[in-house]
Amino acid sequence: MHKYYKIDGKDFSIAGEASSDFKTVLKKLGTPAEIVRKVAIAMYEAEINTVIHGGGGECDAAIEKDKIVITFRDQGPGIADISLAMQEGYSTANDKIRELGFGAGMGLPNIQKYADDMSIETEVGKGTTVVLSINL
Amino acid sequence: MLLSEIKTILNAQVLTGEDDNVLENTNINTACGSDLMSDVLAYVKDQSLLLTGLINSQVIRTAEMMDIIAICFVRGKSPAEDVISLAKQKGVIILATDLPMYPACGRLYQKGLRGRSHAQIL
Numbered sequence: 001m002h003k004y005y006k007i008d009g010k011d012f013s014i015a016g017e018a019s020s021d022f023k024t025v026l027k028k029l030g031t032p033a034e035i036v037r038k039v040a041i042a043m044y045e046a047e048i049n050t051v052i053h054g055g056g057g058e059c060d061a062a063i064e065k066d067k068i069v070i071t072f073r074d075q076g077p078g079i080a081d082i083s084l085a086m087q088e089g090y091s092t093a094n095d096k097i098r099e100l101g102f103g104a105g106m107g108l109p110n111i112q113k114y115a116d117d118m119s120i121e122t123e124v125g126k127g128t129t130v131v132l133s134i135n136l
Numbered sequence: 137m138l139l140s141e142i143k144t145i146l147n148a149q150v151l152t153g154e155d156d157n158v159l160e161n162t163n164i165n166t167a168c169g170s171d172l173m174s175d176v177l178a179y180v181k182d183q184s185l186l187l188t189g190l191i192n193s194q195v196i197r198t199a200e201m202m203d204i205i206a207i208c209f210v211r212g213k214s215p216a217e218d219v220i221s222l223a224k225q226k227g228v229i230i231l232a233t234d235l236p237m238y239p240a241c242g243r244l245y246q247k248g249l250r251g252r253s254h255a256q257i258l
Binding site: 023 | 172173174175177190192
Protein backbone atom coordinates (compact mmCIF):
# COMPACT_ATOMS: atom_id res chain seq x y z
CA MET A 1 0.00 0.00 0.00
CA HIS A 2 1.21 3.47 -0.87
CA LYS A 3 0.20 7.06 -0.12
CA TYR A 4 1.47 10.28 -1.65
CA TYR A 5 1.18 13.73 -0.06
CA LYS A 6 2.04 17.24 -1.20
CA ILE A 7 3.46 19.21 1.72
CA ASP A 8 2.49 22.89 1.70
CA GLY A 9 5.38 25.08 2.80
CA LYS A 10 3.41 28.28 3.24
CA ASP A 11 0.67 27.43 5.72
CA PHE A 12 2.09 26.22 9.02
CA SER A 13 -1.39 25.74 10.46
CA ILE A 14 -2.00 22.69 8.24
CA ALA A 15 1.45 21.17 8.81
CA GLY A 16 0.83 17.65 10.08
CA GLU A 17 -2.12 16.84 7.79
CA ALA A 18 -0.16 14.11 6.01
CA SER A 19 0.95 12.50 9.27
CA SER A 20 -2.59 12.71 10.60
CA ASP A 21 -4.02 11.05 7.49
CA PHE A 22 -1.42 8.27 7.45
CA LYS A 23 -1.92 7.61 11.16
CA THR A 24 -5.64 7.14 10.46
CA VAL A 25 -4.81 4.74 7.60
CA LEU A 26 -2.56 2.65 9.86
CA LYS A 27 -5.16 2.50 12.62
CA LYS A 28 -7.84 1.39 10.14
CA LEU A 29 -5.52 -1.37 8.93
CA GLY A 30 -5.23 -2.64 12.50
CA THR A 31 -1.53 -1.81 12.88
CA PRO A 32 -0.35 -2.32 16.51
CA ALA A 33 -0.73 0.87 18.58
CA GLU A 34 2.95 1.19 19.51
CA ILE A 35 3.98 1.02 15.84
CA VAL A 36 1.31 3.55 14.88
CA ARG A 37 2.66 5.88 17.57
CA LYS A 38 6.29 5.54 16.45
CA VAL A 39 5.33 6.19 12.82
CA ALA A 40 3.12 9.15 13.74
CA ILE A 41 5.76 10.91 15.83
CA ALA A 42 8.68 10.33 13.43
CA MET A 43 6.58 11.28 10.41
CA TYR A 44 5.15 14.39 12.08
CA GLU A 45 8.61 15.68 13.03
CA ALA A 46 9.83 15.06 9.48
CA GLU A 47 6.76 16.78 8.04
CA ILE A 48 7.31 19.81 10.28
CA ASN A 49 10.94 19.93 9.13
CA THR A 50 9.84 19.80 5.49
CA VAL A 51 7.56 22.78 6.11
CA ILE A 52 9.81 24.98 8.24
CA HIS A 53 13.20 24.19 6.73
CA GLY A 54 12.42 22.79 3.27
CA GLY A 55 9.71 25.29 2.34
CA GLY A 56 7.37 22.41 1.55
CA GLY A 57 7.84 19.36 -0.64
CA GLU A 58 6.38 15.91 -1.02
CA CYS A 59 5.99 12.70 0.93
CA ASP A 60 5.70 9.04 -0.02
CA ALA A 61 4.50 6.63 2.63
CA ALA A 62 4.64 2.93 1.81
CA ILE A 63 3.51 -0.07 3.82
CA GLU A 64 5.74 -2.95 2.84
CA LYS A 65 5.68 -6.56 3.99
CA ASP A 66 7.95 -6.12 6.99
CA LYS A 67 8.29 -2.35 7.42
CA ILE A 68 6.81 1.09 6.81
CA VAL A 69 8.99 3.40 4.72
CA ILE A 70 8.35 7.13 4.62
CA THR A 71 10.24 9.52 2.33
CA PHE A 72 10.17 13.31 2.56
CA ARG A 73 11.69 15.35 -0.28
CA ASP A 74 12.15 19.09 -0.43
CA GLN A 75 13.98 21.54 -2.63
CA GLY A 76 14.97 23.80 0.23
CA PRO A 77 18.39 25.13 1.25
CA GLY A 78 19.80 21.72 2.26
CA ILE A 79 21.71 20.89 5.45
CA ALA A 80 25.26 22.22 5.57
CA ASP A 81 26.44 20.02 8.45
CA ILE A 82 24.40 16.87 9.15
CA SER A 83 26.29 15.91 12.32
CA LEU A 84 25.53 19.35 13.77
CA ALA A 85 21.88 19.08 12.71
CA MET A 86 21.64 15.73 14.52
CA GLN A 87 22.75 17.26 17.82
CA GLU A 88 19.94 17.80 20.31
CA GLY A 89 19.41 21.52 20.78
CA TYR A 90 20.97 22.67 17.52
CA SER A 91 18.54 24.48 15.24
CA THR A 92 18.56 27.06 12.45
CA ALA A 93 14.84 27.82 12.88
CA ASN A 94 13.82 31.46 13.15
CA ASP A 95 12.03 33.14 16.07
CA LYS A 96 8.60 32.80 14.43
CA ILE A 97 8.96 29.02 14.33
CA ARG A 98 10.24 28.94 17.91
CA GLU A 99 7.19 30.91 19.07
CA LEU A 100 5.07 28.10 17.63
CA GLY A 101 6.74 25.51 19.85
CA PHE A 102 9.26 24.09 17.38
CA GLY A 103 12.82 24.86 16.40
CA ALA A 104 14.22 23.51 19.66
CA GLY A 105 16.71 21.33 17.83
CA MET A 106 14.85 18.11 18.62
CA GLY A 107 13.36 17.24 15.22
CA LEU A 108 16.02 15.01 13.67
CA PRO A 109 17.06 13.46 17.04
CA ASN A 110 13.40 12.62 17.69
CA ILE A 111 13.04 11.00 14.27
CA GLN A 112 16.13 8.93 14.96
CA LYS A 113 14.74 7.89 18.35
CA TYR A 114 11.41 6.67 17.03
CA ALA A 115 12.38 5.29 13.61
CA ASP A 116 14.22 1.99 13.30
CA ASP A 117 16.26 3.44 10.47
CA MET A 118 16.80 6.93 9.08
CA SER A 119 18.89 8.25 6.21
CA ILE A 120 19.43 11.79 5.00
CA GLU A 121 20.60 12.88 1.56
CA THR A 122 21.19 16.58 1.27
CA GLU A 123 22.94 19.11 -0.90
CA VAL A 124 23.28 22.76 -0.02
CA GLY A 125 21.15 24.85 -2.36
CA LYS A 126 19.43 21.80 -3.86
CA GLY A 127 17.35 20.20 -1.13
CA THR A 128 17.01 17.34 1.29
CA THR A 129 15.55 13.84 1.23
CA VAL A 130 14.87 12.09 4.53
CA VAL A 131 13.92 8.41 4.50
CA LEU A 132 12.70 6.83 7.70
CA SER A 133 11.53 3.28 8.26
CA ILE A 134 9.79 1.51 11.09
CA ASN A 135 9.78 -2.28 11.31
CA LEU A 136 6.49 -4.12 11.49
CA MET B 137 -6.89 11.06 38.18
CA LEU B 138 -10.24 11.77 36.58
CA LEU B 139 -10.49 14.71 34.22
CA SER B 140 -13.42 15.99 36.26
CA GLU B 141 -11.09 16.24 39.30
CA ILE B 142 -8.48 18.03 37.20
CA LYS B 143 -11.11 20.53 36.08
CA THR B 144 -12.01 21.25 39.71
CA ILE B 145 -8.41 21.45 40.96
CA LEU B 146 -7.46 23.91 38.20
CA ASN B 147 -10.77 25.77 38.32
CA ALA B 148 -10.80 25.21 34.58
CA GLN B 149 -13.35 25.63 31.82
CA VAL B 150 -14.04 23.02 29.15
CA LEU B 151 -13.69 24.62 25.70
CA THR B 152 -14.61 21.60 23.59
CA GLY B 153 -18.04 21.16 25.16
CA GLU B 154 -17.76 17.77 26.90
CA ASP B 155 -20.21 17.39 29.77
CA ASP B 156 -19.41 16.25 33.32
CA ASN B 157 -20.29 12.66 32.47
CA VAL B 158 -17.47 12.49 29.88
CA LEU B 159 -14.98 14.10 32.27
CA GLU B 160 -15.95 11.68 35.05
CA ASN B 161 -15.25 8.76 32.74
CA THR B 162 -11.89 10.00 31.42
CA ASN B 163 -8.88 8.84 33.39
CA ILE B 164 -5.52 10.61 33.12
CA ASN B 165 -2.40 8.68 34.14
CA THR B 166 0.33 11.30 33.74
CA ALA B 167 0.74 14.99 32.98
CA CYS B 168 3.34 17.14 31.25
CA GLY B 169 3.84 20.91 31.30
CA SER B 170 5.66 22.30 28.26
CA ASP B 171 5.61 25.00 25.60
CA LEU B 172 8.04 23.05 23.44
CA MET B 173 6.16 20.63 21.23
CA SER B 174 9.32 18.74 20.27
CA ASP B 175 9.92 17.97 23.95
CA VAL B 176 6.36 16.74 24.22
CA LEU B 177 6.96 14.52 21.18
CA ALA B 178 10.12 13.17 22.76
CA TYR B 179 8.97 12.34 26.25
CA VAL B 180 5.22 12.17 26.83
CA LYS B 181 3.34 8.92 27.43
CA ASP B 182 -0.20 8.25 26.30
CA GLN B 183 -3.30 8.68 28.45
CA SER B 184 -1.76 12.04 29.36
CA LEU B 185 -2.74 15.61 30.04
CA LEU B 186 -0.65 18.36 28.42
CA LEU B 187 -0.48 21.75 30.15
CA THR B 188 0.78 24.48 27.85
CA GLY B 189 0.73 28.20 27.17
CA LEU B 190 0.86 27.66 23.41
CA ILE B 191 -2.50 27.92 21.70
CA ASN B 192 -1.83 27.22 18.01
CA SER B 193 -3.06 24.31 15.92
CA GLN B 194 0.24 22.42 16.20
CA VAL B 195 -0.51 21.81 19.88
CA ILE B 196 -3.61 19.88 18.80
CA ARG B 197 -1.61 18.05 16.11
CA THR B 198 1.04 17.11 18.66
CA ALA B 199 -1.65 15.80 21.01
CA GLU B 200 -3.13 13.80 18.15
CA MET B 201 0.20 12.17 17.27
CA MET B 202 0.92 11.32 20.91
CA ASP B 203 -2.59 10.08 21.74
CA ILE B 204 -2.76 12.78 24.41
CA ILE B 205 -6.31 12.79 25.75
CA ALA B 206 -6.62 16.34 27.01
CA ILE B 207 -4.86 19.70 26.86
CA CYS B 208 -5.16 22.45 29.47
CA PHE B 209 -4.22 25.94 28.31
CA VAL B 210 -2.74 27.93 31.17
CA ARG B 211 -2.31 31.66 31.97
CA GLY B 212 -5.89 32.47 30.88
CA LYS B 213 -5.10 31.89 27.22
CA SER B 214 -7.92 31.23 24.82
CA PRO B 215 -7.32 29.62 21.42
CA ALA B 216 -8.96 30.70 18.16
CA GLU B 217 -12.15 28.97 17.07
CA ASP B 218 -10.38 26.98 14.33
CA VAL B 219 -8.04 25.48 16.94
CA ILE B 220 -11.02 24.41 19.06
CA SER B 221 -12.70 22.97 15.95
CA LEU B 222 -9.58 20.97 15.12
CA ALA B 223 -9.51 19.59 18.67
CA LYS B 224 -13.16 18.53 18.43
CA GLN B 225 -12.46 16.89 15.07
CA LYS B 226 -9.51 14.96 16.52
CA GLY B 227 -11.27 14.04 19.75
CA VAL B 228 -8.91 16.00 22.00
CA ILE B 229 -10.53 17.58 25.07
CA ILE B 230 -9.49 21.18 25.79
CA LEU B 231 -9.57 22.84 29.19
CA ALA B 232 -8.47 26.37 30.06
CA THR B 233 -7.39 27.81 33.39
CA ASP B 234 -6.35 31.27 34.54
CA LEU B 235 -3.54 29.74 36.59
CA PRO B 236 0.04 30.18 35.35
CA MET B 237 1.96 27.04 34.36
CA TYR B 238 3.89 26.46 37.60
CA PRO B 239 0.97 26.67 40.06
CA ALA B 240 -1.24 24.63 37.71
CA CYS B 241 1.34 21.81 37.54
CA GLY B 242 2.02 22.15 41.28
CA ARG B 243 -1.62 21.75 42.26
CA LEU B 244 -2.01 18.59 40.16
CA TYR B 245 1.27 17.11 41.40
CA GLN B 246 0.28 17.81 45.00
CA LYS B 247 -2.97 15.91 44.46
CA GLY B 248 -1.07 12.90 43.16
CA LEU B 249 -0.93 13.30 39.36
CA ARG B 250 2.67 12.56 38.40
CA GLY B 251 4.69 13.01 35.23
CA ARG B 252 7.63 11.09 33.87
CA SER B 253 10.54 11.08 36.23
CA HIS B 254 13.11 10.68 33.47
CA ALA B 255 13.35 10.86 29.69
CA GLN B 256 12.57 7.57 28.05
CA ILE B 257 10.88 6.91 24.75
CA LEU B 258 7.63 4.99 24.42
